[in-house]
Amino acid sequence: MDLASFYIPYHDEDDHFVHPKAGFAGVADGVGGYREYGVDAAAFARTLMTHARAGANPVKRGRITAPVTPYNLLQRAYMKAARARMQGGSTAVIVSLHGKTLRWACIGDSGFAVLRAGKMVHRSKAQQSYFNCPFQLCSFGGDCLADADVGEMSVAEGDVVVLGTDGLFDNVFDVELQRVVEKGKELGLSPQKMADKITAAARKMAGDWRAPSPFSVESARSVQDGRKRHYGGKFDDITVVVGYIVSKES
Structure with missing residues (x-):
């Protein structure tokens, strides 16, 4: 998986790794x-x-090298944060590629999408207690890691995997993400340039108070619960990670 990332801070509370x-x-x-x-x-x-x-890194068990799963990796990272009694909380998504199998573990509204030949073939679903209150991992209370969305799927050379925090998915509709990725593939963009383009699309929408965004659409649905309606995009930290599925020879 050829990986690249781009980050635009707002409150500077996102983090990522590749x-x-x-x-x-x-x-x-x-x-x-x-x-x-x-x-x-x-x-x-x-x-x-x-x-x-x-x-x-993979774990060696005797002569066998066993892949670490995203869930186990997230679990271990969470336990270390909890033992340190780290304050605060976080949403998270981790994906891994082993052979032709993409695995994932998601908690909250950080998520990912898999795109193939211009179509979105998988999209993680945000986990929320209610509008704008995502599931979260915390040292004290919070939601249970066992509630994480965990799964796997087969991928093929040419597929594009896009990870993002809600700064991406609250501002960019799936159909727009498909358009940006398809255009980028046509232009032969590198993973880095693709991450740049996707992040730029999210940043542009975040500053537009007139056009509907995924966040404003969900906000309209929550008005009946007495919550204030939001219009346009949403300013937030925007983290985008792009992974190209490539052959070992590439």
């Missing part, structure tokens, strides 16, 4: 609500991703 040799990538988004309590809202996300990257 480990091309091990075939792993992940993103995390610190829960901003902790700022109100004087907590560094970025700390938990950064701790998760630091431990995740450090543990991404």
